[in-house]
Amino acid sequence: MQLREIMTTRVVTAGLDADLLKVAQLMRDHNVGSVVLCSPEGEPAAMITDRDVAIRALAENRPASEPAREHASRPLVTGEPDMDLEEAAALMVQHKVRRLPVLDGGDLAGIVTLDDIAVRTGDLEVAQRMTQEVIEGALPGFFFHERG
Numbered sequence: 527m528q529l530r531e532i533m534t535t536r537v538v539t540a541g542l543d544a545d546l547l548k549v550a551q552l553m554r555d556h557n558v559g560s561v562v563l564c565s566p567e568g569e570p571a572a573m574i575t576d577r578d579v580a581i582r583a584l585a586e587n588r589p590a591s592e593p594a595r596e597h598a599s600r601p602l603v604t605g606e607p608d609m610d611l612e613e614a615a616a617l618m619v620q621h622k623v624r625r626l627p628v629l630d631g632g633d634l635a636g637i638v639t640l641d642d643i644a645v646r647t648g649d650l651e652v653a654q655r656m657t658q659e660v661i662e663g664a665l666p667g668f669f670f671h672e673r674g
Contacts, residue, residue, distance in 0.1 A: 530608065
């Protein structure tokens with residue numbers, strides 16, 4: 527199965543100069559958990575997630591007027607429409623990302639999430655395993671510390 531078969535083609539984007547408030551409003555208005563930030567030329571450059579906004583910005587008492595790019599994930603890890611699902615899954619686990627923007631010739635063509643993999647492939651076991659690996663890799667001290 528290729529990414530083109532399961533990707534969501536409608537991706538929410540904002541400019542690199544968008545502030546945190548604008549990005550949060552886009553997430554709310556479009557019911558998404560991430561926004562791809564694009565250069566002035568329209569090239570995808572970074573991604574900011576709802577977690578980035580909450581943990582990296584607001585919890586650190588950063589102003590809502592601060593540029594979102596300062597809290598975005600870089601480099602932007604991407605896939606291609608012809609990429610096999612297994613290759614994309616390995617890339618997501620390797621880079622500890624839950625969302626993979628899909629570029630076609632440098633243009634943003636879609637996005638694939640762990641949820642897409644679970645729902646569209648019908649392989650819940652694969653999605654659960656990937657989710658666990660991504661979370662453990664990204665937050666080992668937070669979720670997997672000893673509790674007394």
